[in-house]
Amino acid sequence: xxxxxxxxxxxxxxxxxxxxxxxxxxxxxxxxxxxxxxxxxxxxxxxxxxxxxxxxxxxxxxxxxxxxxxxxxxxxxxxxxxxxxxxxxxxxxxxxxxxxxxxxxxxxxxxxxxxxxxxx
Amino acid sequence: xxxxxxxxxxxxxxxxxxxxxxxxxxxxxxxxxxxxxxxxxxxxxxxxxxxxxxxxxxxxxxxxxxxxxxxxxxxxxxxxxxxxxxxxxxxxxxxxxxxxxxxxxxxxxxxxxxxxxxxxxxxxxxxxxxxxxxxxxxxxxxxxxxxxxxxxxxxxxxxxxxxxxxxxxxxxxxxxxxxxxxxxxxxxxxxxxxxxxxxxxxxxxxxxxxxxxxxxxx
Numbered sequence: 001x002x003x004x005x006x007x008x009x010x011x012x013x014x015x016x017x018x019x020x021x022x023x024x025x026x027x028x029x030x031x032x033x034x035x036x037x038x039x040x041x042x043x044x045x046x047x048x049x050x051x052x053x054x055x056x057x058x059x060x061x062x063x064x065x066x067x068x069x070x071x072x073x074x075x076x077x078x079x080x081x082x083x084x085x086x087x088x089x090x091x092x093x094x095x096x097x098x099x100x101x102x103x104x105x106x107x108x109x110x111x112x113x114x115x116x117x118x119x120x
Numbered sequence: 121x122x123x124x125x126x127x128x129x130x131x132x133x134x135x136x137x138x139x140x141x142x143x144x145x146x147x148x149x150x151x152x153x154x155x156x157x158x159x160x161x162x163x164x165x166x167x168x169x170x171x172x173x174x175x176x177x178x179x180x181x182x183x184x185x186x187x188x189x190x191x192x193x194x195x196x197x198x199x200x201x202x203x204x205x206x207x208x209x210x211x212x213x214x215x216x217x218x219x220x221x222x223x224x225x226x227x228x229x230x231x232x233x234x235x236x237x238x239x240x241x242x243x244x245x246x247x248x249x250x251x252x253x254x255x256x257x258x259x260x261x262x263x264x265x266x267x268x269x270x271x272x273x274x275x276x277x278x279x280x281x282x283x284x285x286x287x288x289x290x291x292x293x294x295x296x297x298x299x300x301x302x303x304x305x306x307x308x309x310x311x312x313x314x315x316x317x318x319x320x321x322x323x324x325x326x327x328x329x330x331x332x333x334x335x336x337x338x
Contacts, residue, residue: 019215
């Protein structure tokens with residue numbers, strides 16, 4: 001089972017993602033924006049980060065860029081979970097270093113399958 | 121056309137933001153505002169002094185704005201029915217299809233307001249709809265109201281005003297620049313067509329509500 005950092009400014013969303021992942025046996029940490037996520041990521045080790053895009057303080061794609069520049073996160077899968085569905089935005093995510101892109105509303109089974117896939 | 125500035129003068133139509141060009145917009149002489157009409161499943165945001173209108177049966181609408189930034193918007197949605205879940209022991213109603221879709225509907229509106237510069241802590245919420253418009257149906261209106269109340273609570277937002285429940289459909293007109301909402305209760309005779317339209321929306325929700333696409337960048 002993996003240690004996962006879930007990042008979303010919506011408390012309802014964090015709750016849903018958290019319940020889904022802990023229900024599958026994962027250990028889940030939460031952050032409400034990119035900056036908070038970076039602070040947690042610096043002192044903890046994670047096997048996977050799942051982040052929203054549109055957040056106050058620091059957005060999810062900026063977070064992905066920062067994490068990719070940290071030696072300890074260079075090889076860690078970084079998934080984006082967002083309402084953004086345009087090709088343009090996805091390409092931006094890919095260029096930032098994201099591993100994959102999931103469009104909300106999220107499907108718990110598909111989220112868990114994607115998590116299992118990127119962790120293997 | 122009347123001279124600019126004269127009473128009832130039609131102002132230039134403010135441009136619709138990207139992604140909202142397909143919505144129906146018209147000049148409303150009574151309110152002297154360009155008005156955008158939204159249907160079940162749609163939402164609209166603006167940074168101009170215009171109006172947004174919709175007709176609600178058992179569906180709910182959140183009228184949300186940041187008064188300081190001068191941006192606001194409105195959605196119109198209902199929750200899809202939660203089928204009995206085949207997923208196993210970890211399934212929690214907090215992550216059921218209904219909650220996931222409702223949160224998505226709220227987040228889409230809030231995200232677009234934030235892109236226009238709105239700040240979470242300044243957001244003002246006014247809630248409408250959730251009527252029990254047909255006695256033969258289970259009370260889907262109450263379910264929609266319960267959801268939106270619990271969403272507001274979990275997110276730590278406050279409700280500035282609301283007119284929810286009851287047995288009549290409502291026509292609402294929202295003026296985001298002023299934060300004002302006009303609510304008109306409709307007569308029961310109009311219930312049938314409103315309920316029919318909501319039913320079509322509910323059926324179309326089925327698949328679409330249950331998760332967006334997944335793409336892995338290999």
